Amino acid sequence: MKVVHLNTYDGNGGAGRACLRLNSALKAQGIDSSIVVYYAFGQNTEIINLSNTWLSKLKSIFNIMAERYLAKLFVKALKTPFSLQWFGKSLKNHPLLRNADVIHLHWINHGFLSPRLLAQLDELEKPIVWTFHDSNAFTGGCHVRYSCEHFHKQCGNCPLLRFSGEHDISNQTWRKKQKAYSNLNFHIVAPSEWMASSVRQSSLLGIRKIDVIPNTIETDVFKPYVKAEAKKVLKISADKFVIMSGFMPSKNDKHKGTQFLLEALDFLASRPEVDNAKIELVIFGNKDVKNMPEFPFKTTFLGTINKDEHLAKCYSAADAFILPSLEDNLPNTVMESLACATPVIAFKTGGIPDMVKHLENGYLAEYKSSVDLADGIEWLFLNEDRESLQKEARRSILNHFAPKVISDKHLLLYERLLDAQPK
Template sequence: MKVIHLNTYEGNGGAGRACLRLNDALNASGAQSEVKVYYQFKKSAQTSTFSKTGLQKAMAIFNILAERYVVKLFVKAMKTPFSLQWFGRSVIKDPALKNADIIHLHWINHGFLSPKFLAQLEYLDKPMVWTFHDSNAFTGGCHVRYECENYHQQCGYCPLLKSSGKNDLSHRTWLRKKEAYSNLNFHIVAPSNWMANSVKISSLMGARKVNVIANTIETHIFKPYVKSEAKKLLKIVPEKFVLMSGFMPSKNDKHKGTAYLLEALMKFSKRPGIIKENVELVIFGNKDNAEMPEFPFKTTFLGTINNDEHLAKCYSAADAFLTASLEDNLPNTVMESLACATPVIAFKTGGIPDMVKHLQNGYIAAYKSAVELANGMEWLYHLKNREEIQKEARRTILTEFAPAVIAEKHLHLYESLLAAQPR
């Protein structure tokens, strides 16, 4: 079985990473799987690209930059991603697509497959699968919806646009997508139950069949290390209670919920029985320490970590991984942490509850409640059998998200789609 995965970039962001992980899992399970991307930032043995020649690269760069910056003319100064999808390119003459048995789409924004060029894929007459790594495929432009429910109808009155109304840019984009999808036969994969439920109540996709198949992770790389030794590696006293979090942008970044996490840390530090000197905060992925706010505990900044084995040791050094994300499909950081036997404390949102089981391998806090996040930290701080919670975190990943498990589910879906093809 020949499977080709399409993604805008190689390994960039959660979608790119998930795409590469699935590709590796499928190949390990006996399929002939490859990833082809719109643009490569550097040569790679893992993927091939549609933009090979100098002219193709130049056009790709133009499209990517146009999509990223022209949108600023129409969207309010908010940190919620929005795509115009005006720019794109045709790929239907590519030999790899013609020779594939299955075409599997992933994240195709930033000037890659606009609705016009997406619709052309129907000419290839191949079974198509599309994994929704965010909400953009079924909205009029946004990637993160929050409380907005306009996608239940036909978008319009978009809260992100400078000029909003019944026939605004989001509604017109919705109409373009509707036209493109009308003759395009594809099967939807949602990595989380939350995403699947969102698809089912959307006006664009509600009638289509959806399979919930999670992303996977390299369980041989993201694995537990001895906590005391991992802490020593980071020059942290082994007896300290270590809280870890990913990159914290400014307080105004709505998506990451940074303000809630900062408030929760402050509340936790003031709880009776919490000895501040025994707690240390570790942050990885931060771009600039100068952007960081004041923290109530000693804080270690690890910077960007590009080596996965080292990242796994960092996760292993933590007693808890914290995320205050307000909307996330199936965040890689949560899966990585659990794979390293580190419990996760997070809000009940998106696909996080698919991975984090309350009081079993972590703590699920009430949505947008800094008090509840602090409760999760306090619970784990005082917990005597942390080792049992840690073991359960690892077990969850091995039984539900391991490469062989996820590959098998995809292969079963592919086979069913091939069997349904007219002969």
């Protein structure tokens, strides 16, 4: 079986990482699986880069930049992800796709595949699978919906746009997708139950068949290290309770929930049951330390971590990983933390409950409740049986998200679709 995955970038971002991990899991089972990307940042020779000449690279950069910056002319908040999908590259004659048994789409924005060019893939008469790593496929342009329900009927009057109306750019994009999808047969994979539910509510794709198959993770890389030794690597005392979180984005990037984490930490620091001297905060992923907010605890800034092995040790050093996200599909950081046997505290939203089981391997706080987020951290801080939570965190990943578990589910789907093909 030959499977070709399509993604805009080579591992840059959550969707790219998920695509790479699935590809590796399939290859480990002897499947002829490969990845085609629109633009590669790295030097992975196993990835087919469509921007492999100076001319193609210039065209790709133009399309990527045009898509990103033209969107900013329409969108109110600069950090709001929104795709116009005006540009794209035709792939219907690419030999790798023509020779494939299954074509698997992932994240295809930023000038890779416009709706019109996407519809051309139907001419190849191959089973097409599309994993929805965010909401863009069934909206008029947004990737994060911010509780908007316009996609239930028809996008338009978009609250994200500077110039909003019944026939605004979101409505025009929605109509383009409607036309393209009517000419394209594809099967949807939702990484989480939340994403599947969202698709079922959409006017564009609500009647399509959906399989819920999570992303996977390298459980031989993201694994537990001895906590005291991991803390020593970060020059943190073994008796400290380490709270870890990803980079702190701008407060304007509302779906990241930064303000709720800051409030929760302040609430935690004010509680008499909590010994502030025993707590240390570790932040990774942000190089801009100067613009960091004030924290009530001693804080270590790790910056960007490029090596997964070192990242796994950082997760292992933590006693709790906090994700304050308000809308997320199946965040890699949660899966990585649990794989390293570190319990997760997060809001009960998106696909997070698919991974975090309340009071079993972490804590699910009430949505947008800074107080409950603080309650979760305090619960873990005072918990005398953290070892059981840590073991359950690791076990939950091995049982439900390990590479063979997830690749087997994809193979069953591929085989089912191939069996249904006209002979």
